[in-house]
Amino acid sequence: MDNDEPLESKTTEETETQPAPQSSDEMLYCEAEVPTPVDKEKAGRENSETDLEIEDTEKLFTTGQKELYTEACKLMGVVPVSCFLRNMEESYMNLNHHGLGPHGTKAIAIALVSNTTVISLEVADNCIMEEGTLSLVEMLQENYYLQELNISDNALGLEGAKIISEFLQRNSSSLFNLQLSGNNFKDDSAELLCQALSANYRIKEIDLSHNQFSDKGGELLGHMLALNVGLLSLDLSWNHLCSQAAMALSNGLKANITLKTLDLSMNGFGNEGAAALAEVLRLNSCLASLDISSNDISTEGVSKISKGLEFNESLKVLKLFLNPISIDGATLLILSIKKNPKSKMENLDISNVMVSEQFVKTLDGVYAVHPQLDVVYKSIQGLSVKKTILQWTNPMKLIQSYADQKEITILDFFKSLSATGAMKMSAGEFWKAMTKQNQVPLNRSQLRELTKRLEDSTGMVDFSVLSVAKP
Known part of the structure; x- marks a missing residue:
């Protein structure tokens, strides 16, 4: 963690205004405050057009990137993060778990307004709060080089969802990958985000995993998928989506013509949800990867999915890990792929299922028809680990x-x-x-x-x- 220590006083300008840190641990965090007089220089949030500007606007053009960030930290009353200073000329910037807080995040945003090298920024788990989120989206209105942003695990909640929703509705940045995992988003947040994504065509990949969307949120997400024309990848894993949400999402997927990758793992679709998705597999000609691992789908639900696979011509990856599937269900899956001469399946994950030697013989016949296929299962009954090695x-x-x-x-x-x-x-x-x-x-x-x-x-x-x- 020594790499993330802020600059010593001898390495920055005008640092005599900064207090000496009490311990080396405290120096790792960007949220360390300086005396009250500096706080009076903080920019007001009311004017969003000037929120990220330094008092002397000419410094934006005459001051170097590192000096600009140092000046921003001074104005915001925070200690500079050495990791940011070291990597300002790199395309990838990882500031996860740095304790930035809203003020530290604002200083980062000020420095990135004129930055042309950073393409991917990660600030997950930094307690950036509403103010930090606002600073980042304001920066994105000016910076047309940043393409990927990770603000996961920041407990943004409804207020954060409002800011992000307003930003997405503008369609005015170069951002195409947005990670919002673990932000305590509930169904009211889903309503705001779905409203924005329904009209947004710039975001191609979005991660909404580890949130608290229920069936109501699932209905909103399904409606969004029917309208969206930009998303290529959507992650909804580790939410509270059950059979009703599965049906709504399936209805949306029937109308969607762009989504390639969908992660619905670690939810609760059950066999009813599996039946709805089976209909999607039969009709959808775009989806290439579907993860429905750990959704309480038994052999009954798998039999429905198998019927959908008999007609599907686009799916390449299907993950069914951690579902209570029997050997009979596994056999139905591989036979459905064999029956479909136009199947593009490359990877079938049933890696919790222990299969029989007869299953392996059947699978060899499927491989003869579809040599690109790889079926991952747990092991073969009766075959020792030593023999396998x-x-x-x-x-x-x-x-x-x-x-x-x-x-x-x-x-x-x-x-x-x-x-x-x-x-x-x-x-x-x-x-x-x-x-x-x-x-x-x-x-x-x-x-x-x-x-x-x-x-x-x-x-x-x-x-x-x-x-x-x-x-």
């Missing part, structure tokens, strides 16, 4: 051994998987290519491990990292 060998070592024998590089081997010698492939294309080649036969576990090693942040398998890797 003995079947696993480092896949990269096997490929290296083959490359040495042929006197080629590992990169040459991977480039040969594509007719064009491409350096990147989607995970599904990679699996297809690896299962078709017979020089280095790998089992599913090895392929899964290999994909994890080569997969980048966008989900693409990237071979270029091997060009700089040591043998």
Whole structure:
């Protein structure tokens, strides 16, 4: 934590006005106050157009970025955060858990108004409160470089939702990724946020997980999905959404034509909710990833979902982890994929289900039809852990051994998987290519491990990292 200590008095200008900290622990927090005379210089919140301006506006252009932040801290009566000063020229800024408070957040916002390098900002768990939230959204009206903002775990509540809602309705910033997890948002907050998102077309990814939306909030969210034309990813995991919310969300998804990724895990949809989602899978041609883990969906609900999968042509990832599914339910799922020649399924997660050897034989038949598919299950009944471990060998070592024998590089081997010698492939294309080649036969576990090693942040398998890797 020493890296986050504020600057010593000898490293900042005019620091004789700052009090000596009482302990090194106190220096880690940006909320340390200076004497009362400095407090009189704080800008008033009433005028939002000038809220983030320093008294001498010319300093915005004549003062360096670090000096500007130091001056802002002086005006706000807080101690500068050294982590912010060190990374002002980096694209990613992580200030999570720094105890910024509203005043420290405002100083950060003042400095970022003219910053052109920071693209992603994280200020989760900083008790930024209403004033800090207002400062950040005002900054975003002027800064057109910041694209990702994480203000999760700040207990923003209804007042924070109002500020964010007003900001989203303007459609006036470059922000496309907004994380609002764990902010004590309830159904009244959902109403405000949904009203804004219904008309917002700039936000592409939003995280509303770990909040307190109930079925009423779910109805509002469903209506929003039917109107929204911008969202690509929505996270509603760890809320209080039950069957009624599932039905409303499903109705919204039937009309939605943009959403690709939806996380509904850790809610309470039950079999009724599963039946509603099954209808979505049958009709929706856009959704590519659906997570409904831990939703109290039994084999009865899975049988409904299976019928939807028989017609679906877009879904690639389906996560059903921690649902009470039997082997019969698991079998229904894989057979529904086999029946669908246009299925694009790449990953089916039923990793809490212990399957039988007969299930594995059936699955091999499904793999023959859909080689891109990877089904993750718990284990096979009767197969010892020791035997399972003995079947696993480092896949990269096997490929290296083959490359040495042929006197080629590992990169040459991977480039040969594509007719064009491409350096990147989607995970599904990679699996297809690896299962078709017979020089280095790998089992599913090895392929899964290999994909994890080569997969980048966008989900693409990237071979270029091997060009700089040591043998």
